[in-house]
Amino acid sequence: xxxxxxxxxxxxxxxxxxxxxxxxxxxxxxxxxxxxxxxxxxxxxxxxxxxxxxxxxxxxxxxxxxxxxxxxxxxxxxxxxxxxxxxxxxxxxxxxxxxxxxxxxxxxxxxxxxxxxxxxxxxxxxxxxxxxxxxxxxxxxxxxxxxxxxxxxxxxxxxxxxxxxxxxxxxxxxxxxxxxxxxx
Numbered sequence: 001x002x003x004x005x006x007x008x009x010x011x012x013x014x015x016x017x018x019x020x021x022x023x024x025x026x027x028x029x030x031x032x033x034x035x036x037x038x039x040x041x042x043x044x045x046x047x048x049x050x051x052x053x054x055x056x057x058x059x060x061x062x063x064x065x066x067x068x069x070x071x072x073x074x075x076x077x078x079x080x081x082x083x084x085x086x087x088x089x090x091x092x093x094x095x096x097x098x099x100x101x102x103x104x105x106x107x108x109x110x111x112x113x114x115x116x117x118x119x120x121x122x123x124x125x126x127x128x129x130x131x132x133x134x135x136x137x138x139x140x141x142x143x144x145x146x147x148x149x150x151x152x153x154x155x156x157x158x159x160x161x162x163x164x165x166x167x168x169x170x171x172x173x174x175x176x177x178x179x180x181x182x183x184x
Contacts, residue, residue: 001082002181003074003102007089007153008111010141011118013163013170014087017111020174021085026182027077031088034069051136051144054090063149067094071101083181091149095156109177110157113164115142 008014018028032050039046039053046053057065070086077084089095089108098106113121119138136144159177163170 001078001102001105002184003078003084003086003098003106004178004181005086005089005095005098005106005108006111007095007108007150007157008113009118009145009150009154010138011122012111012113013161014111016163016167016170017109017161017174018085018087020171021178024175024178025081026178027081027084029070029073029077029084029086031066031070031086031090031094034066051141054148058148063091063093064097066090067097071097074101083178085178089153090145092152092156093149095153107159107181108153108157110154110160112154112160112162117164 006014006017018030021028035050035054035057036046038057039049042049042053044053054066057069061068067089074084074086086098089098095108098108115138122138161170161173161177
């Protein structure tokens, strides 16, 4: 069994890593889905209230609340697979929760890309709306994520995958990582 946690700032390529996992039939648990479901349960639009609800969940349930809500989903996925990828780790406290739950079977992977590369990617996806357009800028999103403790989580990573080359090159590095995890 191996649980691979993915951490990285917005636009770094976390979703691309998850896409590769899905192509290899590796189950993907997306922690952001917990937040999106909570937005909907509270009658809020996830597109505009995601960050606010993430903060509220942590205030209400502690800094590892989203990780705690993800654990049953991860455990269910492990029933049918030797490897599960967890997308969207945001803090060192979440890392600690997963390490406590899975021990040495938990591997934290930092997906890294420089700010300007991430900005270009998000611009292409239409995801870097400025505050004047009703959304958060990349700077604001980075600040929010780092405020959750993402910087410490990134520092704690067991592996860093640079994502500055071609998409196919990055996909291949992710495939190699997942195959290695499956073989161990």
